[in-house]
Amino acid sequence: MTQPAPTPILAPVEAIIRVRDITVQFGKTRVLDGLNLDVRRGEILGFVGPSGAGKSVLTRTIIGLVPKVSGSIEVFGVDLDAASTSARRAVERRWGILFQQGALFSSLTVRQNIQFPVREYLKVSQRLLDEIMVAKLGMVGLRPEVADRFPSELSGGMIKRVALARALALDPELVFLDEPTSGLDPIGAGDFDELVRTLQRTLGLTVFMVTHDLDSLYTACDRIAVLGNGKIIAAGSMADMQASQHPWLRQYFHGKRARAVMG
Amino acid sequence: MNAEPTLERIPRGNALALCATGSWTAGFAPRLERLVTEAEKLAGGRSSISIDVSQVSKLDTFGAWLIERLRRSLTEGEMEARIAGLSVNYASLVEEVRLVKAAPDAETPTVTISGMLAQIGKTVAGISGTVIGLIDMLGAVLVASGRILIHPRSFRLTSTVHHLEQVCWRAVPIIVLITFLIGCIISQQGIFHFRRFGADIFVVDMLGVLVLREIGVLLVAIMVAGRSGSAYTAELGSMKMREEIDALRTMGFDPIEVLILPRMLALVIALPILAFLGAMAALYGGGLVAWLYGGIDPEAFLLRLRDAISIDHFTVGIVKAPVMAAVIGIVACVEGLAVQGSAESLGQHTTASVVKGIFFVIVMDGVFAIFFASIGM
Numbered sequence: 001m002t003q004p005a006p007t008p009i010l011a012p013v014e015a016i017i018r019v020r021d022i023t024v025q026f027g028k029t030r031v032l033d034g035l036n037l038d039v040r041r042g043e044i045l046g047f048v049g050p051s052g053a054g055k056s057v058l059t060r061t062i063i064g065l066v067p068k069v070s071g072s073i074e075v076f077g078v079d080l081d082a083a084s085t086s087a088r089r090a091v092e093r094r095w096g097i098l099f100q101q102g103a104l105f106s107s108l109t110v111r112q113n114i115q116f117p118v119r120e121y122l123k124v125s126q127r128l129l130d131e132i133m134v135a136k137l138g139m140v141g142l143r144p145e146v147a148d149r150f151p152s153e154l155s156g157g158m159i160k161r162v163a164l165a166r167a168l169a170l171d172p173e174l175v176f177l178d179e180p181t182s183g184l185d186p187i188g189a190g191d192f193d194e195l196v197r198t199l200q201r202t203l204g205l206t207v208f209m210v211t212h213d214l215d216s217l218y219t220a221c222d223r224i225a226v227l228g229n230g231k232i233i234a235a236g237s238m239a240d241m242q243a244s245q246h247p248w249l250r251q252y253f254h255g256k257r258a259r260a261v262m263g
Numbered sequence: 264m265n266a267e268p269t270l271e272r273i274p275r276g277n278a279l280a281l282c283a284t285g286s287w288t289a290g291f292a293p294r295l296e297r298l299v300t301e302a303e304k305l306a307g308g309r310s311s312i313s314i315d316v317s318q319v320s321k322l323d324t325f326g327a328w329l330i331e332r333l334r335r336s337l338t339e340g341e342m343e344a345r346i347a348g349l350s351v352n353y354a355s356l357v358e359e360v361r362l363v364k365a366a367p368d369a370e371t372p373t374v375t376i377s378g379m380l381a382q383i384g385k386t387v388a389g390i391s392g393t394v395i396g397l398i399d400m401l402g403a404v405l406v407a408s409g410r411i412l413i414h415p416r417s418f419r420l421t422s423t424v425h426h427l428e429q430v431c432w433r434a435v436p437i438i439v440l441i442t443f444l445i446g447c448i449i450s451q452q453g454i455f456h457f458r459r460f461g462a463d464i465f466v467v468d469m470l471g472v473l474v475l476r477e478i479g480v481l482l483v484a485i486m487v488a489g490r491s492g493s494a495y496t497a498e499l500g501s502m503k504m505r506e507e508i509d510a511l512r513t514m515g516f517d518p519i520e521v522l523i524l525p526r527m528l529a530l531v532i533a534l535p536i537l538a539f540l541g542a543m544a545a546l547y548g549g550g551l552v553a554w555l556y557g558g559i560d561p562e563a564f565l566l567r568l569r570d571a572i573s574i575d576h577f578t579v580g581i582v583k584a585p586v587m588a589a590v591i592g593i594v595a596c597v598e599g600l601a602v603q604g605s606a607e608s609l610g611q612h613t614t615a616s617v618v619k620g621i622f623f624v625i626v627m628d629g630v631f632a633i634f635f636a637s638i639g640m
Binding site: 105106109114118122124125128131134135136138140144150151152153168170171198201202203204222 | 289290292293296325328330331332352353355356359360361362396504534591603604605606607608
């Protein structure tokens with residue numbers, strides 16, 4: 001095989017998600033308060049913050065599952081509020097979502113779960129569906145033998161992997177991962193980080209990853225954004241985070257666990 | 264970037280070069296599959312085949328796999344088809360799909376006559392299992408009640424009251440409304456048909472006996488099976504799915520004592536109350552129709568009702584209520600605990616809970632009818 005010089009697949013800096021002045025309120029509690037965030041094409045953005053700060057709420061707001069009081073969200077340059085239903089559908093086809101608990105369809109097998117979005121959107125033969133399913137299972141490190149199991153017959157780590165395979169089924173450009181490594185053993189979590197990195201390289205993915213896992217932040221993420229008091233209090237590289245004087249950041253990135261990870 | 268994909272054939276003597284261009288991505292998957300399926304037919308008797316992908320503008324798993332599939336089907340014996348012009352960016356993706364093995368076939372159940380007969384056989388044989396399961400649960404509930412009698416402090420009063428509110432208090436409006444309407448209908452039909460014999464007044468006898476002995480309690484029990492039995496099954500079933508019941512057990516709590524006993528007790532208290540209210544509503548509705556439609560004024564109605572029915576009729580009706588409540592509760596709890604991991608299983612067991620609950624209520628009603636007839640009540 002000849003090997004031409006590596007060229008970047010994508011233009012380097014381009015905001016794939018552009019969040020402006022988002023406010024989200026549940027009853028009287030304001031969860032997000034005038035939040036701004038950019039996610040650049042091709043990067044893995046790690047999103048951290050104290051429990052209950054609204055990380056999942058922001059993810060769900062971008063996806064459109066939680067209504068917002070004000071602000072605008074652009075994904076792939078499409079303003080999701082102004083977009084027509086068909087334009088929204090087109091955007092939805094280009095992103096994949098891994099929910100915290102996997103959210104696999106419990107009455108469908110692994111095979112049917114992964115094939116479901118493909119079958120709905122593309123008219124292709126059953127043979128190709130099966131082959132793509134096996135390819136996706138292979139990408140997330142699972143053997144084809146699990147294809148006919150039901151989600152209730154899988155372990156927690158396998159559920160996450162199958163859910164990731166389903167999120168990747170249509171080869172999306174953007175993937176949202178909500179705490180992908182929570183509930184996995186450290187080796188499994190490490191593998192998962194490695195997997196996300198590999199997929200990002202091979203498929204040119206942009207990854208938006210909500211996480212609590214310091215290891216993931218060190219090994220997998222290009223950039224880190226920190227949520228606090230309903231706003232982004234810091235965004236930048238790992239080095240920026242460690243240099244920050246913000247009290248929560250100091251505690252988070254210089255605490256006992258952080259030191260243990262840094263070695 | 265999003266150019267239609269193509270696959271050009273460039274024959275060079277006995278060799279063949281296939282030149283892929285455009286965007287080989289999921290969006291074009293149906294077209295790509297057609298292109299590749301056609302190109303696969305070119306296999307046979309070539310000295311060499313190469314697939315040139317240098318002109319591909321965009322590649323994802325779908326495109327990469329289809330190119331790999333084409334390479335595999337064009338490969339024969341010693342002659343291996345090659346992929347040429349692969350950029351470094353896509354090399355790892357192609358490496359990835361190279362590992363894909365043939366997909367295992369889905370296990371599709373085949374429908375045969377013997378299979379259907381076997382299914383019927385299994386279902387019939389399963390009936391005894393169902394009955395044993397119910398008796399098992401009855402025993403477990405009785406043992407738990409025994410423990411509560413010895414240690415009354417472990418009784419869950421708050422939970423019982425909560426369930427009582429759900430199955431009794433909140434059920435009152437709908438139960439009263441429906442039994443009222445049924446009372447009206449029975450009375451109207453009775454008057455309509457009895458009038459031909461000049462026997463209008465006997466509608467009061469019919470209404471009184473029917474409502475107090477049978478319809479009141481039976482109708483209410485069926486409604487409770489549909490309303491609360493299904494709720495119990497769904498609650499316990501989703502707790503089972505999320506391993507909440509296992510969690511309780513590991514903390515040293517008995518799920519029967521914590522979850523099932525309060526629910527059972529609430530039902531056993533609620534059903535007689537609801538049956539009584541239902542019977543009253545039905546009598547009221549019947550009386551109202553008798554007055555407005557049949558011209559039997561309330562005074563005559565009450566006088567006749569006092570003659571026609573005795574306390575026995577009321578006793579017969581109300582004695583059945585707690586037994587039916589226990590049957591509904593046990594069926595609902597057994598079904599709830601039998602739920603497996605999927606949403607489909609939850610649906611099946613909730614349906615089974617209501618169907619079996621109503622079936623057993625009617626069977627019990629028949630057993631009671633024989634019993635009361637033989638003791639002359």
